[in-house]
Amino acid sequence: MKLADVSGPYFGQYGGRFVPEALIAALEELDTEFRKAADDPAFAAELQRLHREYTGRPSPLTEVPRFAAHAGGESGGVRVFLKREDLNHTGSHKINNVLGQALLVKRMGKKRLIAETGAGQHGVATATAAALMDLECVVYMGEEDTRRQALNVARMRLLGAEVVPVKIGSRTLKDAINEALRDWVANVETTHYLLGTVTGPHPFPEMVRQFHRIIGEEAREQILERTGRLPDVVAACVGGGSNALGIFNAFLDDKDVELRGFEAGGEGIESGRHAARFSGGALGVLHGARSYLLQDDDGQTLPSHSVSAGLDYPSVGPAHAWLHDLGRATYEPVTDDEAMEAFRLLCRTEGIIPAIESAHALAGALRVGQAAAAEGRTGPDGEPLVLLVNLSGRGDKDVATAARWFGLLDGADNNVAAEELERQEGRG
């Protein structure tokens, strides 16, 4: 079987269903509906229509030569292409999965959606789909995150969603997922949990991959058209791992394409304040799946840290754990500092403000390109090396964070910003 088509519940030794029995019937129902829909041309046609008319797919592929010049491309040795998921409606790749699951919810006849969100991208996408399809929507969000991302809270409320601040535990994404799971256990007969990434109990990791595989499929076609060949390296940021798996999937069976995932190195691995599951984690179970997990000697989940809320999660999708062990993809940390430098560089060189999450992939691309230049590595026949980067989201939501980071605000605003930054740094 092709790697791209491996199905759950297990990816190697990872995945599974480590959830209360009360949820099993709903997971079975979802799995059945998902597989029925996969065989139903009407479902595919409706999803395709939404992608085209609502989301704005296909998302463009943009070559970024001025950025590439900093990735060892001064001599034309490296070409960098961005897959522009940031240009999707709602501003990130999240909408792909949300629309797919929302259509399944309509088929199952459920009327209520719940979701977790960190920075708010998945929450906004879910609230959007709920408005579009006339579904009730409740979004769980860590209290810390509701404060840091007040604009996205307002956005979700504008769209008609109820936003519930979660005030227990570390008050971030992990705890928002706990609270969503508790809601789901209590209301599973009427409610669908619209999980936002490739983690969780089966069938979520497989299903969310399926709804995002369009990213890689489009990108593969686009880059073949533009360069006449496959990319040498595909780079993506990895929190739960949905955008990365979405773009990797189309290249998994192309052995010559190097797949590179970049997770949040936070303040550095040695600081202990990071979300680098592959560098600092070990086999464990969280939120229904067995995977790599940041945990202490007792198996208690450790708090993660990242400047980007979307990568601030202590576990990672089981398919990534599997690809890591197979050696098919490699994963390495990018620090907050490196990500913010890449963030600024893309703004200044290309006029594109990326999400800070995606800036981790950009920093990774710079690292890959610079290493290639140093080693004199090229593409086949001495052609320039081709790097494909998934630009998974846009940075509107991150403008306040970036303004504080780079000290771009005037006087009093900057003082407020400095205090805010201190408070964030003191967190978790």
Next chain:
Amino acid sequence: MSTVTQQATGPDTHSGTADLIARLREQENRPALVGYLPVGYPTVDRSIEALKTLVDHGVDIIELGIPYTDPVLDGPVIQAAAQGALDAGARVRDVFRVVRELTEYAPHVPVLVMTYWNPVLKYGPDAFARDLAAAGGAGLITPDLIPDEGADWIAASEAHGLDRVFLVAPSSTPERLRLTVGQSRGFVYAASLMGVTGERNQVGSRAEQLVADTRAAGAPNVCVGLGVSTGAQAAEVGRFADGVIVGSALVRPLLSDGPLPDDEWAVRLTNLAGVTEDLAAGVRSARAPAPTDPPAATPGGATTSGEAL
């Protein structure tokens, strides 16, 4: 040592917990009272005092919780206690000390450990089973481990003669009930309503149906948990269940925002004893013969619930 290992019938078929439930049913015509408290709240030593209070005031089986950072099947009361225990430095290995002290104090009371799966996975399922058995523990209740994912635990519990208490829910299909019952030992935990732990005004009418369905799937002992908080509810549930499991209502009297001085802690233990006695009276009145004076209500049976139980 524990009631489990004293028996000679072999680990595959035998459970001291099941024996106790059967004896209460046959000799006292009543369900068992299963009482939950977490290890280490507010401290390990005080949690031992609280657990001894449960035993002294009528709990038949102890459900000893391991505090965990991500307890997805627990409501606010137990979450708060678990977090408090972790903040106070509770460690997974403390559970073995607590089990040992309890089983020495009350050898007739089975102690089941309730734990989410990751702490056991991290410890190593076989090592955990070995150390729990050595401490005198009766087995595990596993809220986020279904038998389908439980091969390691099933092997470890077989090797060390421990109970495996899996959960069933109102949404469980007949096939899943059979699977779960077939892999359980000691009793089957019927989560009586759809939801997390916590106190509720009513226990779902689905509880009785779930118990009946679980028995039909082959379970000799079905205990009901989630939502039971009063003696009246314990009596109501105890009419049809083999055991009544109570958690949040026992944890609540112990909750405090900060460390308590000894005298205030003593008051908390007195309150805990009161709640326990109310529940213990409830399970003892659950199947009491109808009183000969028609208007008199059965003790503890004055349910205001309109449920058709």
